[in-house]
Amino acid sequence: MDRTLLAWSGNGESDFMVRIAGCQYHRITAARRLPIKSEGRHQRRYERRKAKREVHKMQITAELSTDVFSYTHLMEAGHQCCNGVNWKHSTQLFKANFMLNIYHLYKSVENGTFKTKGFVEFDLVERGKKRHIKSIHITERTVQKCLCTNYLVPHLERGMIYDNGASVKGKGTAFTLDRLVCHLNRYYRKHGSNGYIVLFDFHDYFNSLRHDHIFEIYDQYLPDGMAKMMAKQFVRDNGGDIGLGLGSQVYQMTAVCYCNVIDHYFKDQLRVKGYGRYMDDGYIIAETLEEANSYVMDLVDLSSGIGLSMNPKKLHIQRIDRQFEFLKTRILMLPSGHVLRRITRRNVTAERRKLKRISAGVADGRFDKQMLERSLASWLGYAKHFEAKRTINEMTKLYKKLK
Numbered sequence: 001m002d003r004t005l006l007a008w009s010g011n012g013e014s015d016f017m018v019r020i021a022g023c024q025y026h027r028i029t030a031a032r033r034l035p036i037k038s039e040g041r042h043q044r045r046y047e048r049r050k051a052k053r054e055v056h057k058m059q060i061t062a063e064l065s066t067d068v069f070s071y072t073h074l075m076e077a078g079h080q081c082c083n084g085v086n087w088k089h090s091t092q093l094f095k096a097n098f099m100l101n102i103y104h105l106y107k108s109v110e111n112g113t114f115k116t117k118g119f120v121e122f123d124l125v126e127r128g129k130k131r132h133i134k135s136i137h138i139t140e141r142t143v144q145k146c147l148c149t150n151y152l153v154p155h156l157e158r159g160m161i162y163d164n165g166a167s168v169k170g171k172g173t174a175f176t177l178d179r180l181v182c183h184l185n186r187y188y189r190k191h192g193s194n195g196y197i198v199l200f201d202f203h204d205y206f207n208s209l210r211h212d213h214i215f216e217i218y219d220q221y222l223p224d225g226m227a228k229m230m231a232k233q234f235v236r237d238n239g240g241d242i243g244l245g246l247g248s249q250v251y252q253m254t255a256v257c258y259c260n261v262i263d264h265y266f267k268d269q270l271r272v273k274g275y276g277r278y279m280d281d282g283y284i285i286a287e288t289l290e291e292a293n294s295y296v297m298d299l300v301d302l303s304s305g306i307g308l309s310m311n312p313k314k315l316h317i318q319r320i321d322r323q324f325e326f327l328k329t330r331i332l333m334l335p336s337g338h339v340l341r342r343i344t345r346r347n348v349t350a351e352r353r354k355l356k357r358i359s360a361g362v363a364d365g366r367f368d369k370q371m372l373e374r375s376l377a378s379w380l381g382y383a384k385h386f387e388a389k390r391t392i393n394e395m396t397k398l399y400k401k402l403k
Contacts, residue, residue, distance in 0.1 A: 068146070068150045068227045069106065069147075069150075071103070073146050073150050074102050074105055074106050076146075076149075077143075078098065078142045081138060081141045081142050081145050090138050091138050105143060114143065116136070116140055116237050119134040119245065120134075122135070131246060133245070133246050134247045144248060147231060147250065148249045148250060152227075152250065152253055153169075155223070156217070159257060160256070160257050161260075161263045161264065161267050163267075164276075164277050164278075165278050166279040167256045177326070177341060177385070179276050180283060181331075184274070184339050185337065193321040193333060193335065194321075195286065195287055195320045195321075196286045196287075196288070196291075196318065197283055198283065198284040198286065198299070198317050199283050199316055199317075199318075199326060200282050200299060200314065201281050201310070201311040201314035201315065202259075202308050202310065203309045203310060205280035206243065206251070209244050209255060210306065211240075212241070213307065214235055214254055215232060215235070234248070234251075235254065255279065256279065258306070259308075261302060262277075262302045262303065263275070266295070270298075272295075278327060281314075281326065292317045296315070325344065329343070343386050343388050358371055372399070372402065372403065376396075380395075
């Protein structure tokens, strides 16, 4: 029997005009199927999805927790740790008997006899800011690289928000700035240029990280096993109950996810779309000044709860239609909604002085001639992410003059 639906009308009941066998029409009245609003049905569907997620999580955990410190993984980590530091004497000694050293590392980790060789501590001045570095030996760096690549990063990354852009493959400062521009564009399309942005920075971030909170994060995201015990031991090796040093990949990755409680509060509970963070720097976009002040109060309360304090010099609120600086970049929203990214004057001045110093060193014979070209190429790769055509042309003219 060939039936073709011709009409649908009515409230509560539906009238169907049906053609039977292509010749006669019959009117059939039937109750319209209304959607069933059942909390029980929604709860059962939620339970099924939750169970499926738990099974998927257990499968991933089993895959990542198997052979974390295998010989192959340690060998790959050793090659990666040697890249870029082959000029060091310790690296050359390590590579002289590479296969044997990797085997000794593999057996020591397998037997539980691996011990740290301590830190090489020194101070480094970066862009006028003094930083205390705790460097580790190449053998320990290999073990930490293997631990982070095959265990720590995959597990901790699952608990991070998408807009946390530090020390994760495929992200970085360029990614974080792109997300900021994306959030500003979305806000402009919905609310225009009437809004505020909260810029914040944590004071003395690495030296304020509490070990007890770090272990809570480990217990929440990391499955039990030898790898988890080693990650906790690396944190204890720093000494004390507060603070982590710069120079260790385990410390770096731990610091990235330390503020997860703050990230998820603004993203999941307050549903703030315009929120992002890069290590200890972050931003929050608000519609009104009262809302921005409320965000600041929440930020201060949450940070104090995990042992952090805000940097008063870098914590401020301003309108989004005025120029501000974030991650060494000047951001300006035009009346049309287009967001400009400009290089800071300090960066341009520092690069010009650097080119002049290298040029003087080439003239004295202290530097290679190609060093000047490499320095400019590196800076041009950085500058291409900004709208700085005139600045790039001026820097290129200076290079040709010094060449």
